[in-house]
Amino acid sequence: MRSLRVAAAAAALILVLAACGGGGGGGSSSAPASSGKKIDVTLKDFSITVAGGSSVPAGTYTFVVTNEGPSDHNLTVNGPGVSKQATPTFGKGTKDLTVTLKSGTYDLYCSVPGHKALGMDAKLTVG
Numbered sequence: 001m002r003s004l005r006v007a008a009a010a011a012a013l014i015l016v017l018a019a020c021g022g023g024g025g026g027g028s029s030s031a032p033a034s035s036g037k038k039i040d041v042t043l044k045d046f047s048i049t050v051a052g053g054s055s056v057p058a059g060t061y062t063f064v065v066t067n068e069g070p071s072d073h074n075l076t077v078n079g080p081g082v083s084k085q086a087t088p089t090f091g092k093g094t095k096d097l098t099v100t101l102k103s104g105t106y107d108l109y110c111s112v113p114g115h116k117a118l119g120m121d122a123k124l125t126v127g
Contacts, residue, residue: 036059036060036061036062036098036099036100037056037059037060037061037062038061038062038064039051039052039056039061039062039063039064040052040064040066041063041064041065041066041075041108042065042066042068043065043066043067043068043069043073043075043110043120044067044068044069045069045070045071046069046110046115046118046119046120047119047120048075048108048109048110048120048121048122049122050108050122050124054122054123054124054125055124055125055126056101056124056125056126057126057127058101058102058103058126058127059100059101060098060099060100060101061098061099061100061101062096062097062098063075063077063087063096063097063098063099063108064094064096065087065094065095065096065097066093066094067090067091067092067093067094067095068092069092070092071091071112071115072089072090072091072112073089073090073110073112073115073120074086074087074088074089074090074110074111074112075087075095075097075108075109075110076107076108076109076110076111077097077099077106077107077108078106078107078109079101079104079105079106079107079124079126080101080102080103080104080105080106080126081100081101081102082099082100082101082106084111085097085099086111089111089112101124101126102126102127103126103127104125104126104127105123105124105125105126106123106124106125106126107121107122107123108121108122108123108124109121109122
């Protein structure tokens, strides 16, 4: 019975690691903060906080994304002219993502399976 529990735990761990290991969608970028206006974003289990509010003018922005949670996360941006551009999935630390935002509403979320549903979803209005 004990070996069955150990095998089940190992299998579950492998599935979790496989799900968290992906880098999100295409278009990942790790650009220096100087390539756009900075927006600080904090990821935690399970929330996304965008510094400075939820509205910005159109333009090029570098999201400076800090993961303060114990789990691996990413920031994925989806909206007008931007299709699932994302940071790599990463543990504690900071990654940059530079995107050009047009007028409209953007969805900022963690694309690790299940994380968006747990609250890692924010809206950003541009324009």
